[in-house]
Amino acid sequence: MVTSRADTAPTTPGGSVPDGSVPGGSLPDGPAPATPAVEWGPAPLDVKLANVLGGRTAKAIEKAFGHRTVGEFLEHAPRRYAERGALTALDSLAIGEPVTIVAEVVEVRERTMRARRGSILEAKIGDGKGLLTLTFFNQGWRTKDLVVGARGIFAGKVGDYRGARQLAHPDYELFDADDPRATADPESDEAIRFSRQPIPIYPATASLSSWQIAKAMGIVLDTLPEVTDPIPASVRTRLDLVPFRKALEMLHRPEKVADFKRAQDALRYREAFVLQTALVQRRIAARATASVARVAAPGGILERFDATLPFTLTDDQRAVGAEIAQDMAGTWPMHRLVQGEVGSGKTLVAIRAMLTVAESGGQSALIAPTEVLAAQHLRSIVKFLGPDLAAELRPVILTGSQSTDERRRALLAAASGGSRLVVGTHALLGDRVDFAELGLVVVDEQHRFGVEQREALRTKGATPPHVLVLTATPIPRTVAMTVFGDLDVSTIQGMPSGRAGVETFTVGLAEHPGWESRIWTRMAEELADGRQAFVVCPAIDDAHGEDDGAPEPAADGSDPEGTPTRKPATVLATAERMRTMPVLAGRRIEVLHGRMTAEEKDRVMTSFADGAVDVLVATTVIEVGVDVPNASMMAVLDADRFGVSQLHQLRGRIGRGQYAGVCLLVTHAEAETVSRERVDAVAASDDGFELARVDLELRREGDVLGERQSGGRSSLTLLRVVQHADVIIDARDEAERLLERDPDLSGSPALRDALTRRLDESDAAFLGKN
Template identity: 60%
Template sequence: MQFGVDTSLDTAIGAKTAGVLAKAFDMRTVGDLIGHYPRRYASHGELTPIRSLPIGEQVTIVAEVRKASERQMQARRGSLVEVVIGDGNGEMSLTFFNQKWRLGELRPGRRGIFAGKVGLYKGGLQFAHPEYELFDDEASVDAARWANTPIPIYPATAALTSWQIRKTIEAVLDKLGPVPDPLPAEFAAAHKCIPARDAIEAVHRPETVSQAHVARHTLRMQEALLLQTALLQQRAEVRRLHAVSRPAGSLLERFDAVLPYTLTPDQESVGAVIAQDLVGEWPMNRLVQGEVGSGKTLVALRAMLQVAQTGGQSALIAPTEVLAAQHLRSIAKMLGPQLAPELIPTLLTGQMPAAERRKAALRVAAGQSRIVVGTHALLSESTTFAELGLVVVDEQHRFGVEQREMLRAKGTAPHALVLTATPIPRTVAMTVFGDLDVSTIRTMPAGRAGITTHVAPLADKPSWFGRVWERAAEEVAQGRQVFVVCAAIDAQKELVDGELPPPVEGEATGPRWGVVQVAEMLAVHPSFADLRVAVLHGKMHSEEKDSIMRAYAAGEIDVLVATTVIEVGVDVPNASTMIILEADRFGVSQLHQLRGRVGRGSVPGLCLLVTEAEDATPARTRVEAVAATLDGFELAEVDLELRGEGDVLGDAQSGARSSLKLLRVVKDADTIAVARAEAERLLEADPTLATHPALADAVARRVTQAERAALGKS
């Protein structure tokens, strides 16, 4: 019996193994299994650098047995087999309880693949009861060929080792029939791609390293073409919907007439593109990216006024209560006494008192309020709109696709505008937001004093910690305000707002400084005796958070000690200083976002990145990269290269976009661009892919219904 890519794994390998694979990797079909590619290749002659193994992680290595012995245990009955494996530079131990027979297999000089969780024992590295597969001693028949044959090392789990996955895949490959080629023949030839069936065979069972390279190149090109085709099909789906035309009129003219400042060139050009989108035949689906403080909210508000002109409503959904409340205040202020009473901007959040929330919901349902700002409360079934014409999503990466779809479903093909202050590299925009039109605001409003950033490296200069607090007190003495940001609420309890950022390289401990600890320290610090210090974090009630932010914005608080709850949108022009403790625990883009909270007015901004990370570690490199430039777009590229796109894309981009297999958006930028152009050419000539059935089928398999729904909801 031959298998096809759609054959169920139950049929191909039996229910038991299929069940393990389904649980570990969500695999259901032969196509899923053969699409589980090796993460790297080892060789029989290669020895892995044992010294560099990460403690606490599941790893697979190639090593040689150095010595093996058995001894009786003292604390309990039975014996312990201890084996030492090495690579010429370092050694580690393997331990087995009551398994004397292992001595017959693990003889000195034998080589093999060993897999387990790296632990520490008596100061050395250890595998306890590892899985292993020894190389065949008879393989020296053709020694040179054997030594150079690549060994695929697969992403594995504790329940399923790399070689168990390899053997399962090999058993399936032996019975795998023809695989339709998704790449058009001319395109494949032009880009030196091999047939699909050959690529699958060569990626899993290469005879040489170069054979594996060619296979991976082909499969990367396939993946890029499938994803770009799916994204462009989704864009076409949106363009088949009919949108209500929303031409600009007197509302926007009156607003622009009283605007106290002129728009920046980018605000004008992006605004003009959005205005054109709003009168188009299909719904706008646009992403606007721009630095913190570049004026994205103003651009969005002008779009809301254009929609309000025709009686439509706009809903702006923000990730936090604090940000939603601030957006409403900011919008009401920009509209002024002339326009605000006419448009009735309304706040709707889950934490509002019930009576107040009911009144707000009624204004929205009746269509009295044409601008609605809120959090997830806007998604609840009880929230209805009279005529929802525009959905504005602030900070795209904080919302899952399902949540955005719930809001869009409250209108009839409403326009969608997505705002982000996290600059997105071109390749990520193409891969992740490929169905959205992307606009960028680079120019900053005039009159900004700018920001200076310094690293306070406590590993080299511990005395700088004291100087940081003196510097903060000096700023307050000049009538300015200070932010202090911590990675946790309470470091002793490890209470964290959101996900704890990665720890310092080589350390397993949690954060040392939480909001609680900093507040306690400042309470007894002589320089802060007369200063007004307050704390802010996500576990506080929303009314309390809002009241603290209002007091800080009004200048009634000198120093605000907070978690990353202040990361986005908080606008206090008098805030001059941002102190980020344990800065190495934050990502590059997060540090850049936090820094953007200061230097927003005429007061020069100062950002102090305090870190105990050692020089030349990845953690320290991250912090120094932020200090080296204020260009968020440059930092976004650095972030991708330092962390990889898995972190940058985040889980919120669920579905096909983030489940990249071989593609890497930085390394494979050219491949993605080539695939995009080919997908555009194919769909322009053949929108249903009727003449490319293999590509159509591959897209349907690769982008499942759930993933396609996810694409549709963005």
């Protein structure tokens, strides 16, 4: 038996152990080995965890991670492994080298830190050839088991402190007194074999450490019978994948590094295959749903509209328009995602689709994430339509902050069919919003909306409407396949002619603090030439931020990439400071942010668009859709607090007319940090698709997938949609071939069961609504 400890053992800020927990000890009710009384039945993975581990233990695991069944718990994969490697003599350890040592505790002492509150526990261990110090901060409770004479395995990275080698917060396992390894020669075959086994390190909580989870996992695996594999045997053979039951064993109890890597390969493919099968099923089901075909007639509204355009559509706009027209002429609802560069003309493509629906008397609803963007869309639509078509189609807007009379008129226009183009925000999702004949739903900047919100609008049609989703954030094929389910993807890469473009520069104040004054001098020069400018800040004031996509600061006051945090620039303070700058004296400076009323935001935006405002100091409410051709400069303050794609979209607000734009990305981030890499990447390229690739490389997987939008278990475990593109594409192809042969999966009961297990009702709805 082994008594285990880990860097995940529970502590409070003061270093004490929370009530009711024992560091490294048993789970809450000390799970005894499972007995033959466990009735596994025909579906072992569906057995309640309480039947195997006991009620209190199962309850603790459910509270910590939501796992209720054996199958869910077995999917709790280690987040990493401490790869032990060969034993190393302590007197020859290299600084920075990961090592594992079988050694004995020879000295323990705890001392108070001088510079700050807390204590340091230092334990010296020896293997007969040398000594090494283990260091733990604020974890004095470890003296209960790190006693002189205790033996075990210690794993960590070798550091140096004042010339002495040490392991800070190492993983370790101590041998019980009755364990033969407690007295065995450290260089014996048994000790060496054990020391080479990788140590799984699990996602843990304050009440359940990694070692405790490993113990519970071992109990489950010790009694788990054979389980069927949902991956067809022919596919496993082609890809050399180990069977499901063996993969589980190799994932949680690997004998060597190659074991858990092979297990990850098999379980990753299983995850992709089950998910892609579900998505293909939903695609087949969607095409079995009837919808109203929408076709533009010769001489009709769309043709009249095209004849009034003062420019020629780009090749990409025509190609994507043809794809949309073909979809809407079909007998099932269109589900298409249109991705395109900032300013590539996605809105025009959407308007042409809406006019196609209007020809047959249908209505279109365009939902935007902010009132500023919704109002901008309405102005753009009215401008594009011209007075005659605008009077005929009566476009209206519906937002949450409208007056009662305005709202009543908009609701009546939508419900009666008097308006065939309805633009709005989340207010469109309300129960009182009805349509006479909803034929098309357009979702702008889809990443701002949850699945349930999009579905709420789609179900307002008497028959399923067509759905068109727009995004200025390029999405790799595998992300679209995995996250957005049944959406077909169209891409607009070409840009309309007549745009002067934007030059972008990084203003690194960490190394050049004197450059700050030049920002405002450069802005004054643009204003003197009759241009306008934006200043973008991450927060409204010290108490109110806005969703800026910035990484969360760590507990030590630094961001996850190691850059010291500082208070972000705010809209209100920046605008006030700018009004006192002599270089900007007499300039009309206004603010725009999410806490303003719709009337206030519309007034400011209208004034800015009309040239009555020189500088607009704003949050990311101006990120998308805002079109002011005379705006030629943007300064993004604390640019490192924004994502790559977000910065690219922000600068897309300038250089939209005949005047070249200049974008200054102002940052205090140090050179060679990830925060600074994001900023420099945007300054180095204006290719949104290349920047999307860079963005995905720099961001964590959770950022790629976004927050889980359903309460079920459809989030990914081992699969990474960017890194494992080849796995996803192969799994998709296999799923399509299988469902073509066996649509109801009658010949694949294991896969059918896996789908049922993986996708509860809310997950199935989640996949379908995408």
